[in-house]
Amino acid sequence: MSSPSLSSSTVRPSRALSSIRGSAIRDLLRVTERPDVLSMAGGLPATDLIPSDRIAEAASRVISEASALQYTVSAGVRPLREVVADRDGTHPERVLITHGSQQALFLSAQALLDPGDTVIVDDPVYVGALQVFQSVRAEIVALPITAEGTDVDRLERLLSDGVRPRIVHTVSNFHNPAGVTASARTRRRLAELAADHGFWIIEDDPYGQLRFAGRSMDPIPGDRVIRLGSASKILAPALRVGWLQASPDVVELVELLRQGADLCGSTFAQLMTADLLGDSDFMTAHVSDLRREYARRAAALTGALRTDLGAVCGVEFIEPEGGMFCWLRLPGLDTAILLDHAVRAGVAFVPGAAFAVDAGLGDRLRLSFATLSPDQLTEAVRRLATAVHDLGRG
Incomplete structure (x- = not known):
């Protein structure tokens, strides 16, 4: 195997x-x-x-316009960026649409990391994140995950000992694979430590909308958070639509890098996703x-x-x-x-x-x-x- x-x-x-x-x-x-x-x-x-029938309806509507089969801008079609921004209470200029959230993670790592930079991950780790950070030859430090998510107390001790991470990565809601959700204290402390020590938090959140018990949690706060989302788990993986939300300067860096990766995503798939996500009743x-x-x-x-x-x-x-x-x-x-x-x-x-x-x-x-x-x-x-x-x- x-x-x-x-x-x-x-x-x-x-x-x-x-x-x-x-x-x-x-x-x-x-x-x-x-x-x-x-x-x-x-x-x-x-x-x-x-929801294949509803996806077929969206495809039928979108394909009636020939422009849906044309290239689009590297940041993604405006209607989808607006829908994502509206759903998450941010601005379209802080949203970049990617070919699944895995591409958002890969491009973020490439944009922000040099070989040898330190990245802190949870242990057990989301394997896709580990592969991304290995691909940019980062120095990976793993913290055993707790019932409240990332071990912020151990992270604080590492920072006090002089470890200087460039990125801290976590799957904040229903962690893959550990299943835990980061507590309010963990989220708040991560944001405080990032502000104090200048690292970026990548909040990987493909599962946040799939809560069926317990209390919902707000996203990790602060200006040093790159939040990843996806249509794969709530609509369909084959749409291959994900996104990142971050400060405009990070979005600009990732967009520039994205131009060298695939120029842009599928206009057709992005407009279909905008049709679906924008239908609040559905x-x-x-x-x-x-x-x-x-x-x-x-x-x-x-x-x-x-x-x-x-x-x-x-x-x-x-x-x-x-x-x-x-x-x-x-x-x-x-x-x-x-x-x-x-x-x-x-x-x-x-x-x-x-x-x-x-x-x-x-x-x-x-x-x-x-x-x-x-x-x-x-x-x-x-x-x-x-x-x-x-x-x-x-």
């Missing part, structure tokens, strides 16, 4: 590419395409909840449906975990309040070894080691409850329990 070795290639990779760790998740998805495997591995939104109803169904699926998963795994291996997890993931601990088990037994039993997950930077996460695993029905999730956990039994017998 590992990526092909770069050293075995006949092509000499750049130093930047040589430093990038392959994504075990992407490799795993290839293995779990078998129809007999119930996969809780991927971080995909539910295909059956994608979006209110659609997001409400997503929340309701994800709540049902999360409840089915956690109920089955308690029933089938609670007495067997003392499973530990935090009850999801939103997003798409549940982060588990199976004390005494190596989940990388467990995965082979699980796939044979017809179920898949992502071992915790795939998300580790420095922390020992061998007894952790990530489950996604988004793509399977409640009945399928119940069956998937039953198969996972079978795999645990098989591993114990082995």
Whole structure:
């Protein structure tokens, strides 16, 4: 399940590419395409909840204008920047539309980091962020994540010891993979430390609108925040529309860099997304449906975990309040070894080691409850329990 070795290639990779760790998740998805495997591995939104009919209506309206098939400005079409700005209470000049939020993260890193600059990430880490920071040859420092998000107390100690990060990255709502949400104290303290020490905060927030329990949180405040958003988790990944919100000087830097990457995004996809996001009645109803169904699926998963795994291996997890993931601990088990037994039993997950930077996460695993029905999730956990039994017998 590992990526092909770069050293075995006949092509000499750049130093930047040589430093990038392959994504075990992407490799795993290839293995779990078998129809007999119930996969809780991927971080995909539910295909059956994608509003395809409404997207088709938007496509039909937009394509009637030939200009929708033309190039657009590098910052993205004005109607979409206005919709995003209006939804988030900012100004269109502080918004840049990108080819998914992953591109926003990549361009931000390229615009702000030199090789050797320090970047602080959570541990476990969002693998896509780790790959981005490795690609620019940053010095990566990982802080074990807490129940309140980024460990701001440990960050403050690092700063007192002279560590000078250029960027601190976190997935603020329903962390991927840990599932936690940054508390109000964490958000406030991050903003204060950024103002005092001059680093940038990248607030990665693809899941914020998917809260189905608990209290909503305001974004991280302050002028040193680059906030990333996406249409992938609430509309459709294939639109490939994301955005960043930041101060105009950061937007200008990223826009300049973007011109050398792909000139601009798809005018057609951006205008479709503007049509969808700008329809407040539709979006209110659609997001409400997503929340309701994800709540049902999360409840089915956690109920089955308690029933089938609670007495067997003392499973530990935090009850999801939103997003798409549940982060588990199976004390005494190596989940990388467990995965082979699980796939044979017809179920898949992502071992915790795939998300580790420095922390020992061998007894952790990530489950996604988004793509399977409640009945399928119940069956998937039953198969996972079978795999645990098989591993114990082995």
